[in-house]
Amino acid sequence: MIDLDPQIVSELDRTFPPPSGGRADWQDIVDRAAGRRLRMVPSRRLVAISTAVIVTAALVAVMTPVGAAVVRGLDGFAAWISGEPGQPASSAEQQAFQHANERSWSGFAPGTELRRLIQTSLNGTSYTLYGFRSGNQLCLRLVASGAVSATSTHCAPLQALQTAKEPALVVAADEPFSSTNAPPNDEGLVPEVTSASFGIVSDGVTQVLLRADDGSHDALVASNAFLYVADHPQPGVLVRSVQAVAGDGSNVALPFQSAPGMLDMPQPPKGTPQGPAQVDLRVSGGTIGWFDAREPRGKPLPAELRQYPLFAHDRYVFGRVIQPDPQSADRIAVVLIDGFREPEKGAKVAGLCLMMGSGEHATGTCNSLSRLFKLGPLDIELSGSGSDQFSLLEGLASDDVAQIKLFLASGDTVDVPLTDNVFLVRVGRAAYPIRLVAYDTQQRVIDIRTYESDGMTSRAPRQASASVRELFRVSAADGTTAIVRAGDPAGGYRCYSIIYGTGTQAGGCPPWPLTDKITEGNPLLLISANTAGNDVFLGGQVPDQVASVTVTFTDGAVANAKTEDGFVVYPIPAAELANGRTLLALRAYDRSGAQIAQRGFGIRR
């Protein structure tokens, strides 16, 4: 290739000097594309400006079916794009944020500036909504201080703002705030003191209206953000839709999925999966060369992760922290361990763990290494919190994968950041159904994964949850109570919940009846160990043919587990957990008394 000759460059610069004026004007392009603006040649500039009002009116009619005047352009989000919505946080607030940030192995970019957006008070608690931009993430951080003390941070990808057709973005809905000292109510739940919904708005939005089960609520709107704090929300009351309203009263519904209640999950978003539906080339047996060769890609595992029990002592083999997108704070630790116990067979094998960190949060999963890339060259985890409007798709891609694209139901396509075989992308919960498509170096499709929803949805009809009632309670030695509730099967689903004291909860509205496909042929597969205070319960769903379940300990003692209407709950006696661990066997019997299943458990408190 011919190098740029400096002398020619100099002469060209002198003869054709770089433009002295000209200003990028994206909105003008959008208007032209829609045929709504006169061509803005210089002699017509005044004409164009004078027609701006007409142009806006034309835009309005096209963009919203009701002719509402709520329109958006990136310019309306300029404060967020520049990372400067609202006012600067005080130096004390900034320092507190920075300090928390620095302590995390996946903190936001150094120097991230915290901006103060909205503040309100409720029943002795002050709620302050902050905002900041960290790379290509736009984040909102709600800090509660006073009677309730908690912090909640949620982020939206910048791309969501760039592709959104609406003038506002819901970032979190029904985020619960509870007092840690409050006792559980009669249903075993600690009632929420407040719940908060918040998001980002463009300049023209003057009102944000939230429609919840208990009526409509006006959010506070300021500093290009909105905040609604519900006071002592009743259990089951959730925000169902959100509208942005312009100054002239016109409005537009925002993309939104309700926070999932255990027995009240929203229906999957309507839409058709986009993108390729056929694999061009099937590949199997994928590997990650650098990981197999123990190459020091990315960064070493930070000390705080090495302290995880799972990675401690001689179990840790190799691990690196990869940042899939240099523009994002998200990091994923890929860790190889020894002695991982397979959930199904209980055998100890080599395990591969993915720890995802974003800001101050970190979550992770481990699996048997031998299962990696079993289903194809993509190994995917789908996660998200209930109140977050964005789910996370993260995982590993084998060396066969050169590129990953995400196809949203809207038809928009997102290039998924992929570095050192690690990928991560945030997806709006309302943007489903989606397809994640992997391509090889020759642009052939080598893997397609289609997701109807983020997993926090259900097709169960309303009556399946409406009929839920208490079935039975079981108390443990230390006083904790497990409460089992279930409804009538409806439409192929049955809703249930098991609340173990103030500890874990299990339940939902899964398909019913439980088939061999669901239980993988083992009627005891869905039983799990659940810790509540000092007590440990075994509990879960069993298929209809299970009439009774026994628990056998190593000393030969046998106990009957409470088995009723498709559910089993058994509190492990404190004496059996005196050393903090115990081994036991569960056996299931049918109505004739014949044993139909057995499953071993190693329990550690």
Place this chain on the structure above:
Amino acid sequence: MVRVRLPVSEIESLYRERYRHFLRVATAIVDDEATGHDAVQEAFSRVLKKRASFRDECPLEAWVWRVVVNTARGQRRAQAARREWPESAGGGASLNGRAESDTGIRVWIATLPERQRLAIFLRYFADLDYQAIATALDVEVGTVSATLSSAHRALRRSLEEVER
């Protein structure tokens, strides 16, 4: 071949990042900055409208450059009756009212065949590689190489002549 629906955000991002380069090349083609801006705006509006026809067999940027170059060429043709920049290669180059001291390389640029002229603009003003230039001009990479070599030699000669 993979066909994708191009996200508007990618186009917008490209526009915001490379606007000055697009403006400079378009201005060089139409010889007027305001018209150059108009050409860029018009080209991107066409890209938005035609993005469904985009195939990712070529990079987005190269495809957009093709639209920008063609739009600017179209605007120049529309102004041909009033403007004096030659439509085809050969003599008759105009100075477009520029000062006499600017004329050396400008005249040479003006006398280059159009393809060479555009290749020069894209290489020097937009810093595109040969593949991208080939896509933008809808020619083979080898043609770009030959075109730029030829243009480069011509420019070197012109500079030497001016310096003498």
